[in-house]
Amino acid sequence: xxxxxxxxxxxxxxxxxxxxxxxxxxxxxxxxxxxxxxxxxxxxxxxxxxxxxxxxxxxxxxxxxxxxxxxxxxxxxxxxxxxxxxxxxxxxxxxxxxxxxxxxxxxxxxxxxxxxxxxxxxxxxxxxxxxxxxxxxxxxxxxxxxxxxxxxxxxxxxxxxxxxxxxxxxxxxxxxxxxxxxxxxxxxxxxxxxxxxxxxxxxxxxxxxxxxxxxxxxxxxxxxxxxxxxxxxxxxxxxxxxxxxxxxxxxxxxxxxxxxxxxxxxxxxxxxxxxxxxxxxxxxxxxxxxxxxxxxxxxxxxxxxxxxxxxx
Numbered sequence: 001x002x003x004x005x006x007x008x009x010x011x012x013x014x015x016x017x018x019x020x021x022x023x024x025x026x027x028x029x030x031x032x033x034x035x036x037x038x039x040x041x042x043x044x045x046x047x048x049x050x051x052x053x054x055x056x057x058x059x060x061x062x063x064x065x066x067x068x069x070x071x072x073x074x075x076x077x078x079x080x081x082x083x084x085x086x087x088x089x090x091x092x093x094x095x096x097x098x099x100x101x102x103x104x105x106x107x108x109x110x111x112x113x114x115x116x117x118x119x120x121x122x123x124x125x126x127x128x129x130x131x132x133x134x135x136x137x138x139x140x141x142x143x144x145x146x147x148x149x150x151x152x153x154x155x156x157x158x159x160x161x162x163x164x165x166x167x168x169x170x171x172x173x174x175x176x177x178x179x180x181x182x183x184x185x186x187x188x189x190x191x192x193x194x195x196x197x198x199x200x201x202x203x204x205x206x207x208x209x210x211x212x213x214x215x216x217x218x219x220x221x222x223x224x225x226x227x228x229x230x231x232x233x234x235x236x237x238x239x240x241x242x243x244x245x246x247x248x249x250x251x252x253x254x255x256x257x258x259x260x261x262x263x264x265x266x267x268x269x270x271x272x273x274x275x276x277x278x279x280x281x282x283x284x285x286x287x288x289x290x291x292x293x294x295x296x297x298x299x300x301x302x303x304x305x306x307x308x309x310x311x312x
Contacts, residue, residue, distance in 0.1 A: 041238040044178065044230065051154040051177055052120065054106040056081070059144040068144075076134065076141050077103035083132045084146065089124040100180035102200070106148065107177030113148075121150040160232045171232060178230040178237060186228060195225075202227045204246065222247050249274075 058071035058080060071077055081103055084090045092112055093099075099108035106112070115122035126147040134141050154170045154177075163171040183201045190196060195203045204225035205211075212222045227242045249257065254275070261271045 040242060041231075041240045043233075044237045044239055047156050047178075047237070048109040049155075049157055050109070051156045051174060052108045052111055053151045053154060053173055053177070054108070054112065054123065055149045055151050056101070056104055056106060057147045057149065058103075059146070060142065062144045071141075071143050074103055075136070076143070079135050079141060080132050080143060080146055083130070084127065087127065087130075089127070100177065100184040102176070102180050105151075105173075105176065105180075107173075107180055120153070123148045123150050159235050160237070161235065163232075175230060175232060175237065179228075182228050182230060182239065201229060204248070220247050221250055 056077070058077050060069040060071045062068050071080070081101065085093045098110050099106055099112060101107070111120040111122075113122045113124060114120055126145050128145050129143050132141045132143070133139065152170070152173070154174050156174060160171070163174065179201065186201075186203060187197055190203065194207050195205045197203050202225060204223040206223065210224040213220070222245050224243070224245050227244070229240045229242070230237055231240055232238075250260070257275075258271055261274060262268070266274070
């Protein structure tokens with residue numbers, strides 16, 4: 001068979017390149033700069049030596065022949081807990097940043113109610129109800145009593161493997177505690193740093209450079225945000241930071257928002273559904289919603305068809 005001109009000029013090196021063959025052993029480039037990988041998590045380097053764990057028991061009603069009915073609403077539990085700080089027996093809870101709570105459990109780095117006789121495990125006696133207003137409705141909260149109970153002390157300097165081997169039951173408690181400290185710190189500094197919170201660990205930036213208008217700029221906007229969560233790794237705990245963007249209702253009074261959403265071709269019933277179960281601070285008799293930050297509902301999402309594709 002006669003070879004073509006191209007085949008005649010085809011060298012061994014050409015064949016090597018064509019088929020991706022290696023022509024030499026791999027060598028380390030000592031002059032290459034160090035490679036860095038960007039991740040969404042960071043190692044938690046500082047942990048307290050000890051963590052004191054307390055449980056909170058909020059009782060709605062107490063019946064002698066039945067089990068206590070608990071206060072389950074987190075907003076109500078939080079309002080009662082904040083009101084407790086005004087009571088003499090709970091004065092130790094004021095003006096300190098060495099504890100965090102999700103209103104179900106309290107994690108503290110020092111004993112909250114130390115007593116010379118009882119020691120670090122001391123807690124106040126059960127407190128019977130007094131008047132507490134709901135922060136949104138301003139109506140009195142119905143409750144019977146609240147009690148803080150000592151539960152355990154956790155040695156927090158141990159690594160994850162030690163937790164799993166010697167005190168495995170405490171790893172979930174400790175992880176929840178670190179999460180509580182992280183999210184509580186973020187919530188307390190939200191106003192200063194220019195972001196709002198929609199859940200215990202979800203935050204969205206409100207500055208102009210971090211938001212974009214959706215479809216109707218007077219009704220919906222997208223905000224950049226992030227979520228915090230602490231998770232154990234193989235040896236240590238890591239803070240995970242997840243970034244996202246989500247659509248939100250623009251501030252305004254109820255009448256204005258109703259008109260804006262109607263202008264997006266939503267039916268009146270759909271607009272009413274969008275307002276259902278929304279929480280906002282009412283600042284005057286006209287129903288002005290101040291500093292509201294609320295995720296849009298399914299009806300609004302249907303109207304803002306590009307919302308789920310937004311990238312701020």
